[in-house]
Each structure stands twice: as C-alpha cells, then as structure tokens.
Amino acid sequence: MSETIPRRLVTPTPAETSGALKGSLYRLSRRRSTTAFLFALPLLSVVGGLIVYPALYAIYLSLLNRTQTKFIGFGNYAFLFTRDTFWAVVEQSCIFALTAVILKALVGIVTAHLVNNLPAKGQRKWRGMLLIPWVIPLSLSTLGWFWLLDPTYSAFNWLFAQIAGPRIPWLSEPNWARFCTILVNVWYGAPFFLIMYLAALKSVPEQLYEAAAIDGASAWQKFLHITLPMMRNVIAITVLFSLIVTFANYDIVRVLTSGGPRNTTHIFATWAFQLGIASGDIPLGASVSLFMFPILGVSAIFILRGVRRRGREV
Amino acid sequence: MVSRRDLLIGAGVIAVAGVGTYVATRKAGPPSAQPVSAPSVHTTGTAGRLTLGVWDHWVPGANDTLSAICNEWGQKNHVNVHIDFITSVGDKDMLTASAEAQARTGHDIVQHRSWQISVHRAVLEPMDDVIDALVKDHGPISTISEYLAKYDGKWKAVPSVVGSQIKPCCSRIDLYKQYCDVDIVKIFPADENKRDKALVDGWNWDLYLSTAEQLFKAGYPVGLPMGQTSDAIDWVGALFRSYGSVFIDEKDNIKVDSAETRAALEYAKRLMAVNAPGVYAWDDSGNNKWLISGKGSSIMNPPSAWAVAKRDNPKVAEQCWTHDMPRGPKGRFAPHLPWYYGVWSFGSNKSAAKELVHHMVDKPQAKRLVAASSGYDLPSFRSYYDFDTWKTVEPPLGTVYNYPPRGDEELSITGYPARPEVATQIYNQSIQTVMIAKVAQGGEKIDDVIKWAQNECEGYLRST
Structure with a gap:
C-alpha cells in the first residue's frame, strides 16, 4: 500500500524542501509587480517616514492652539488671513518664487541651447562646469554670496570702489535685498533647468529641423514651432518641480537677510521658523508653511494632467 | 510557495525585531557609555548615565572646562556623564530642543536660550x-x-553661567578722547567705588548722540545693528525701555501708542543718521566686525568683539573699554540674555540631573567657567560679580571690569514687562527694530508705524 502513496505526500527531504522553496521564490521574483514593489520599498519607506508622516503631522499641528492642547480647526489659518505681515510674506514669497523660476527657466533654456551647439568634444567640460552651483550645498554657497554682498565689506562694492563706482546697499535696502535673494536662487537653480532642457533638446529628432530648413524656417521659427512643442512636457515638469522647491526655500533668505530689512524678504519658510521655533507658536508656524500646499497641489494636478495627455498624443 | 503577503509579514517581523533590539540597546546605552566600575551604584539617582545637550561655546577651551566640571562630578557620584556640544549656528540648539520636546525624548539636561523656557515650560521639570x-x-x-x-510660581529652569550675557557699550578709549573729549575710563573706572556720580549721570542718550555725531564726522561712526537678529533687538529694547516705552504690559494692555514710544523713535531716527553703513542688514557679527576693523568707535555687545580683536587686531583691543549703557529719561538699562539649564519632565534621571545642574551653577564652578570664557559668561547672581577674571583680563587692564553691572544699570530684555509668551513674540519678530527701520530708512511717518505696531501687538495677544 505504502508503495502506492504519491511521492508528494511523503515528508519531503531537506533537499526537496530547499528546491521547492527556491522554486517558489524564483516564481515570486519572476513576478514583475513583486520585483517592482521590492525595489520601490526602500524609497516608499523613506517617502512615508520622511515626507508623508511629517506632512500629516504638520497638518495636525496646524489645527491645534498655540500650546498644542486644544483642537481649533482652521483657527490658525483664519487668524493669519487677518494679519498684514502674513500677506506681505505671501506677496514676497510669490515675487521670490515666480521671478526666480521664470529667470531660471530662461537662463536654463538659453544656456542649454548654447551648450547643445558646442562641438561635442568640449561639451562635457562645459556641462560639468555649469552644474557646479547646483552640486555645492546651498547653505555653503549662500554663505559665499553673503561675503560677496556683505552689508559693510562687500567684495563687489570693493571692486566697484576700485573703478570709482557706487556703493550698493545689496542687503540693507529692501529692493536690493529682494534682488539678491532671487539672484542667488537663480544662480543655484539654473543648472537644474539647463541639464533637463539639454536632455530634452538632444531628444528632438534632427529630421524635424532638416524638414523645417527645407521649408525655409528661420532659427526663431524652428525654436517656436519645433523645439518648444517638443520640450513642452519637460518644461512643465521642470517648472512645477522648481516652483515647489523655490516656494519652500529657506536657506538663502535665512543666511542672506534673516527676513530683513523691515521683514521685506521674509518668505513662508523663514517666517514660519520665526513664528514656530523662535516664538514658540509651532501650530501657527505649521499653518504658514502649509499655506501654499493646496495651491501647489492643485497646480501640480493640472500640470501633470496636461503632461499625461500630451504623452498619450505622442 | 511564499506569497507576497507572507513575505511582507516576514519582513515586518524582522523589522520589528530589529527595532526592538535597537531600542533595547539604546536604552542601555552604547557599550563605551556604560559605567564600568560601578554599573548600578549611584548616590544621586536611579540610573548611571546622564546626557547633556549644551551650547557649543565660541571661546576656545570653554567647552573643555565645562566637560571637566561635569566629569569630576560624574566620577565622584559614579554617574557616567555624556555631553553633546550643540552649535547655535543655524539655530541648531533651538531646533534640537524643539525636536526633543515634540518627541518627548532626548538629553536629560538641555541648555536653552532666554525665551525657550517659555516655549517649553509645559515639558520642563x-x-x-x-x-x-x-x-x-x-x-x-x-x-x-x-x-x-x-x-x-515655579522655576522651570536654572540660569546657566555658560552663554548668559549682557550687552553693554564697548567703546574706543582713544577715539572718544580725541574726537569727543570724553574720557570713558574716567567715567567708568575699573573700580565702582571711584565712580563720579555726576559723570556717570552725564552718560546719557543725548551725550551718546552728540558724540556719535562727532565720531561720524571724524570717520569713525558707532556701529549699532538695526537688522532682525539678537544684537539689534537687544540694544533697541534697552533704548525703548530707557525712554519708558512699553509695548504690552503684564496685563495684556497694548500701550505702544504713547508719547514715550514717539520720543524713542524720534531719537532713534537721529541716531541712525550717524550710524555705520549697512546696519539694516547686519547680523550678530556685523557690529563685532565693525569694531575689530578699527573703523568703529562704539558697539553694544558682550566682550566677544574685544576678545576677537585681541587676536586679530591687538591695537584696537588695547583701546577697547566695556562700560555702562547710556541713561534715558526713565533709567539706564542693560540688555540681559540669561541662558538656562532645563531638565525634561519626561526624562528618566531627573534627580541626578538636578544635582548636576546645581553643581554647574554653584559658585566655585561658575568661577572656573567665567575664567574659561575670559569673562564673556555672566552669571545671574550678583554675588558672583566679584570674580577676579573681570579685574585681571587685559589689555587694557580692567577693560571688562564694568561688564557686570556695577552701578545704576538695571537689567532688561526686549518685550518686558509683557507676559513672556507675549514678549517672546515682541522680541523674536523684532517689532522694535522694524519700527525704527521703517521710520529712519523707509521714511514712514511715526504715527503710521505706531499704528502698524499696534496691529502686530494685537496679533501677539491673540495667539496665547
């Protein structure tokens, strides 16, 4: 009788068990979704632990009173809307972020074209050099800029003085201070646009330009009717990404001006720090830092929807 | 076959086990941190390890003295003391304390800046x-x-010696003599018993302005920061208070719209006209650099500028003299920034922590700490002002003798007398320096600026 028992019902030997397990794991690993999930797991953990959880916690904090003992709903936001300084910060943040992103995009696209038209031999060197501002830690490079723009011992002013030029109040006069914070942001962020646009430029089929040339298109017409439409998705994603990051900027203003003079360079993050950490009102600080979240969130949805639609058309 | 669910469960078990092991290890402390000779013999508490998060002092050697004091105490009491020196650059000390307060875990003893006791008082022992x-x-x-x-009615922290400071005047002896015919050393000699009351009384804001004008003409302007950092906020707060200006009183009455505030603003506008260039953007190093460069005639700062000048520009240091603030219509006030040691209420070794705090602040240790900081650290006990350090450091001999208040100077802080949770906003949102900048730099009318300040003050009261 025992001879008729199928082999699979008998307790398997260790070698067989090992073989079966190997087989199962092999099949599991062959599943593309499992593999993808496993590869994404570390990133998901980081995103969950360092982005999603803090964001949810910040939202929770923003709904509490100053001492974090009572739930007050949107009370902090309602209060902020009545404050003149808050609206000044909103205005400055918008000026800072929009101007910086537009300038970064312009500098990026112009530089990308220039680099793209360089001979292949020297192009790599230029690409590397132009990326330097982007790879230096921001607070460190901003400190360098602070020394260049120092209110009393500015290196730029020293140079101007050598040619009998004017002494410019880089950081001590509101409009100059605004200009300087934007300048440093553009200096730091433009290489990101450059590299993205350069990659996009290289993916535009050469035949399109050749066809346009046969039709007698000028350089401007080629840019307007071929390059720009072909780069639209990259431009949209780059601008969106940069807008989010620039609205959240902290280092530049903190190091250069601390929000001064006269609160004129405060942006969301620096003012949130003043309120939340320095003045001990963490819920109000959280509310300030979250103010742009819904606006940027909705913008992101629309921009990404456009990108997806154009992707399908292609 | 192992399903994806099984795999996730397995991974979860491993992760939990890992975290558990980590937590167990962390509670016990790293092997090197364990008391070796007496693992569980403690005279001062229930555990053998204390951790401190304290300010990383800018004076070379000051941290070593604090370490030595703590280690001596630890050895005597069989407690392993571990100190983390945390820089104030980028407000890392404040961020660390805030993170620990939110997470309800961290060092046993944390050093806090002046206003942070108000912020964390709910979780301080x-x-x-x-x-x-x-x-x-x-x-x-x-x-x-x-x-x-x-x-x-309860003290939530103990004023530390380390980091505590006041910000009186530090002026150039030679420049005041040469261009203003004012002998700073004669007014404020290195012995309070030799002070001439008439001369001291004559050192007021009016004299300060007239000498500032003379020094400006001579090419050596005073350097008074007017940005939004501590040095600017502190001296401006003392100025407003010496004119009798109160922004919000202790009963939450907004009193910023007053003749005293107007007088202070009008005075400040005149003073700003003869101030150093770029002061609206100075950070806390701006005034130090101005004095050390040799271009500045007077600043309001602890003796740190003098100490750095001693190293970088000795000829300037030889002419520096720290002395009392000018007197105003309502008194003479010196900006005071005491720092504190706090013990978290969620800490596990509170009794030992308290004993160590007492030890660090006690007079013999305070004397060593003051000496290690070349007189920069200023204890909160007046009875400590007899330490030799302030008499003996030089050049010139007696240069920082008047750093601790010796005469009629009252200690003050911007925002006082409002409740600390309100005053911290007056201070940290630098309302007073912004007001002066609006008037003196922005050309705004004083009435408009006071109206703006009134609105700000209303906001400070709401969020309590």
Whole structure:
C-alpha cells in the first residue's frame, strides 16, 4: 500500500524542501509587480517616514492652539488671513518664487541651447562646469554670496570702489535685498533647468529641423514651432518641480537677510521658523508653511494632467 | 510557495525585531557609555548615565572646562556623564530642543536660550529645589532671569553661567578722547567705588548722540545693528525701555501708542543718521566686525568683539573699554540674555540631573567657567560679580571690569514687562527694530508705524 502513496505526500527531504522553496521564490521574483514593489520599498519607506508622516503631522499641528492642547480647526489659518505681515510674506514669497523660476527657466533654456551647439568634444567640460552651483550645498554657497554682498565689506562694492563706482546697499535696502535673494536662487537653480532642457533638446529628432530648413524656417521659427512643442512636457515638469522647491526655500533668505530689512524678504519658510521655533507658536508656524500646499497641489494636478495627455498624443 | 503577503509579514517581523533590539540597546546605552566600575551604584539617582545637550561655546577651551566640571562630578557620584556640544549656528540648539520636546525624548539636561523656557515650560521639570538651594547660598537671582523662567510660581529652569550675557557699550578709549573729549575710563573706572556720580549721570542718550555725531564726522561712526537678529533687538529694547516705552504690559494692555514710544523713535531716527553703513542688514557679527576693523568707535555687545580683536587686531583691543549703557529719561538699562539649564519632565534621571545642574551653577564652578570664557559668561547672581577674571583680563587692564553691572544699570530684555509668551513674540519678530527701520530708512511717518505696531501687538495677544 505504502508503495502506492504519491511521492508528494511523503515528508519531503531537506533537499526537496530547499528546491521547492527556491522554486517558489524564483516564481515570486519572476513576478514583475513583486520585483517592482521590492525595489520601490526602500524609497516608499523613506517617502512615508520622511515626507508623508511629517506632512500629516504638520497638518495636525496646524489645527491645534498655540500650546498644542486644544483642537481649533482652521483657527490658525483664519487668524493669519487677518494679519498684514502674513500677506506681505505671501506677496514676497510669490515675487521670490515666480521671478526666480521664470529667470531660471530662461537662463536654463538659453544656456542649454548654447551648450547643445558646442562641438561635442568640449561639451562635457562645459556641462560639468555649469552644474557646479547646483552640486555645492546651498547653505555653503549662500554663505559665499553673503561675503560677496556683505552689508559693510562687500567684495563687489570693493571692486566697484576700485573703478570709482557706487556703493550698493545689496542687503540693507529692501529692493536690493529682494534682488539678491532671487539672484542667488537663480544662480543655484539654473543648472537644474539647463541639464533637463539639454536632455530634452538632444531628444528632438534632427529630421524635424532638416524638414523645417527645407521649408525655409528661420532659427526663431524652428525654436517656436519645433523645439518648444517638443520640450513642452519637460518644461512643465521642470517648472512645477522648481516652483515647489523655490516656494519652500529657506536657506538663502535665512543666511542672506534673516527676513530683513523691515521683514521685506521674509518668505513662508523663514517666517514660519520665526513664528514656530523662535516664538514658540509651532501650530501657527505649521499653518504658514502649509499655506501654499493646496495651491501647489492643485497646480501640480493640472500640470501633470496636461503632461499625461500630451504623452498619450505622442 | 511564499506569497507576497507572507513575505511582507516576514519582513515586518524582522523589522520589528530589529527595532526592538535597537531600542533595547539604546536604552542601555552604547557599550563605551556604560559605567564600568560601578554599573548600578549611584548616590544621586536611579540610573548611571546622564546626557547633556549644551551650547557649543565660541571661546576656545570653554567647552573643555565645562566637560571637566561635569566629569569630576560624574566620577565622584559614579554617574557616567555624556555631553553633546550643540552649535547655535543655524539655530541648531533651538531646533534640537524643539525636536526633543515634540518627541518627548532626548538629553536629560538641555541648555536653552532666554525665551525657550517659555516655549517649553509645559515639558520642563520644576527646579525650585535647585534654585532655593542656590539662592540660600548666593543671594537673589536677577529679575530678568526670574521673569523668563518662573511660571505659576515655579522655576522651570536654572540660569546657566555658560552663554548668559549682557550687552553693554564697548567703546574706543582713544577715539572718544580725541574726537569727543570724553574720557570713558574716567567715567567708568575699573573700580565702582571711584565712580563720579555726576559723570556717570552725564552718560546719557543725548551725550551718546552728540558724540556719535562727532565720531561720524571724524570717520569713525558707532556701529549699532538695526537688522532682525539678537544684537539689534537687544540694544533697541534697552533704548525703548530707557525712554519708558512699553509695548504690552503684564496685563495684556497694548500701550505702544504713547508719547514715550514717539520720543524713542524720534531719537532713534537721529541716531541712525550717524550710524555705520549697512546696519539694516547686519547680523550678530556685523557690529563685532565693525569694531575689530578699527573703523568703529562704539558697539553694544558682550566682550566677544574685544576678545576677537585681541587676536586679530591687538591695537584696537588695547583701546577697547566695556562700560555702562547710556541713561534715558526713565533709567539706564542693560540688555540681559540669561541662558538656562532645563531638565525634561519626561526624562528618566531627573534627580541626578538636578544635582548636576546645581553643581554647574554653584559658585566655585561658575568661577572656573567665567575664567574659561575670559569673562564673556555672566552669571545671574550678583554675588558672583566679584570674580577676579573681570579685574585681571587685559589689555587694557580692567577693560571688562564694568561688564557686570556695577552701578545704576538695571537689567532688561526686549518685550518686558509683557507676559513672556507675549514678549517672546515682541522680541523674536523684532517689532522694535522694524519700527525704527521703517521710520529712519523707509521714511514712514511715526504715527503710521505706531499704528502698524499696534496691529502686530494685537496679533501677539491673540495667539496665547
């Protein structure tokens, strides 16, 4: 009788068990979704632990009173809307972020074209050099800029003085201070646009330009009717990404001006720090830092929807 | 076959086990941190390890002295003391304390800046027993130190020696003599018994302005920061208070719209006209650099500028003299910034922590700490002002003798006398320096600026 028992019902030997397990794991690993999930797991953990959880916690904090003992709903936001300084910060943040992103995009696209038209031999060197501002830690490079723009011992002013030029109040006069914070942001962020646009430029089929040339298109017409439409998705994603990051900027203003003079360079993050950490009102600080979240969130949805639609058309 | 669910469960079990092991290890401390000779013999508490998060002092060697003091105490009491020196650059000290308060875990003892006791008081252990013992031995503590740390009748922290400071004038002896015919050393000699009352009384804001004008003409302007950082906020607060201007009183009445505030603003506008260039953007190093460069004639700062000048520009250091603030219509006020040691209420070794705090602030240790900082650290006990350090450091001999208040100077802090949770906003949102900048730099009308300030003050009261 025992001879008729199928082999699979008998307790398997260790070698067989090992073989079966190997087989199962092999099949599991062959599943593309499992593999993808496993590869994404570390990133998901980081995103969950360092982005999603803090964001949810910040939202929770923003709904509490100053001492974090009572739930007050949107009370902090309602209060902020009545404050003149808050609206000044909103205005400055918008000026800072929009101007910086537009300038970064312009500098990026112009530089990308220039680099793209360089001979292949020297192009790599230029690409590397132009990326330097982007790879230096921001607070460190901003400190360098602070020394260049120092209110009393500015290196730029020293140079101007050598040619009998004017002494410019880089950081001590509101409009100059605004200009300087934007300048440093553009200096730091433009290489990101450059590299993205350069990659996009290289993916535009050469035949399109050749066809346009046969039709007698000028350089401007080629840019307007071929390059720009072909780069639209990259431009949209780059601008969106940069807008989010620039609205959240902290280092530049903190190091250069601390929000001064006269609160004129405060942006969301620096003012949130003043309120939340320095003045001990963490819920109000959280509310300030979250103010742009819904606006940027909705913008992101629309921009990404456009990108997806154009992707399908292609 | 192993399903994806099984795999996730397995991974979860491993992760939980890993975290558990980590937590167990962390509770026990790293092997090197374990008491070796006496793992569980403690005279001062229930555990053998204390951790401190304290300010990373800018004076070379000052950290070593604090470490030595703590280690001596640790050895005597069989407690392993571990110190983390945390920089204030980028406000890392404040961020660390805030993170620990939110997470309800961290160092046993944390050093806090002036206003942070108000911020964290809900999670700080009452320290009345430590304060009572210190007061019994050494007399009263400065009123500002008490104002910032005592809530509902309970001390929530103990003023530390390390980091505590005031910001009186530090002026150039030679420039004041040469261009203003004012002998700073004669007015404020290195012996309070030799002071001439008439001369001291004559050192007021009017004289300060007239000498500032003369020094400006001579090409050596005073350097008074007007940005939004601590040095600017502190001296401006003393100016407003010496004119009798109160922004919000202790009963939450907004009083910024007053003749006193107008007088202070009008005075400040005149003073700004003869101030150093770029002061609206100076950070806390701006005034130091101005004095050290040799271009500046007077600043309002602890002796750090003099100490750096001693190293970088000795000829300037030889001419520096720290002395009292100018007197205003309502008194003479010196900006005081006491720092504190706080013990978290969620800490596990509170009794030992309190004993160590007492030890660090006690007079013999305070004397060593003051010496290690070349007189920069200023204890909150007036009875400590007899330390030799302030008499002996040089050049010139006696240069920082008047750093601790010796005469009629009252200690003050911007925002006082509003409740600390309100005053911290007056201070940290630099409303007073912004007001002066609006008037002096922005050309706004004083009435408009006061109206703006009134609106800001209303906001400060709401969020309490």
